[in-house]
Amino acid sequence: MPINRRTAIRQLFIISAGAAILPACVNNTKTSAQTFSNLPVTADEQALLEEMASSIIPTTDTPGAKEVGAHLFALRMVNDCYKQQDREKFLSGLRGFAGQVKQEQGKPFAECTAAEKEALLRKAGDKKNGEETAYFFSTFKRLTIQAYTSSEYYLTKVDVYKLVPGKFISSVKV
Template identity: 40%
Template sequence: MNRRAAVRTLLYIAGGTMVLPACFRESRKASIALANLSISEADEGLLEELVETLVPATDNPGGKDLLLHFFVLKMVDDCHSPDDQQAFTKGLAAFRNWSQKELGKPFAEADLEQRTALLSKVADSGDDELTSFYGMVKRRTIQGYMNSQYVMTNLVKYELIPGRYNGYFPV
């Protein structure tokens, strides 16, 4: 046997064993590590579709492209109180059930017009868990979009401090 071929085969096997665990991911866990929230993969997918509905992709990237659902999850996990985190988890389950009941199908299977019409009815639903969840998600989605690298580099024009002089500015 050729020694070089044996070493090459050994390296292929070692590389394969390093990559193999990434291929078999548990389907009951979220993609990112969260300390205080327990979110399943299905909940993460629902949140991803909700964020994409709030910030749809046009000429600019949307919520999915900017991975805003990870931002929302991380901000709720790190920056909100335990009561808000519990309300977020309950609100996510309430949103899944409410959207299934209203649409007659899962939220992810509806088209953009149906999703937008559904989100406009959240305030009229009368469910406090649902409205607080939607408020948290909407606020954090907007915050994540406005602070994303794409927006800060391509859409916001930076002006060096103190800015330009405007002699007609009312004092």
């Protein structure tokens, strides 16, 4: 069977593309959409944090924490600004909270009703539930609120930020 150069190159290209794609097909773990160098967070954990942020500051007629990306801000802050032991405590608290939700509700946090989510979040902040879970929740809640109140939407529409204090009125004593 004679084979020409063009056919050989085409077949070589197809085989090499298949070999490059094959490991992605075999790997079953979901990686995070956004990678953090010091914080190994999976895509499922990132989705859990997104739902938690949405429950902390829900969407009404104004955008909520989910729309401003508060969970990504919180993850970036923990990744960049916290010590290694605090990052480990945050991650173990996150995983403990996820396990607790599955154990109590029998379903993931995203599938719970709003009332169930509120009850779970109230319980997560309690130190009786576990010190790591309480640390995780208080840290995440604080960072979510900080992200929302420093977002572009909040500073331009809700609490209008003025770079300059105002115009100068010479008759008013400072």
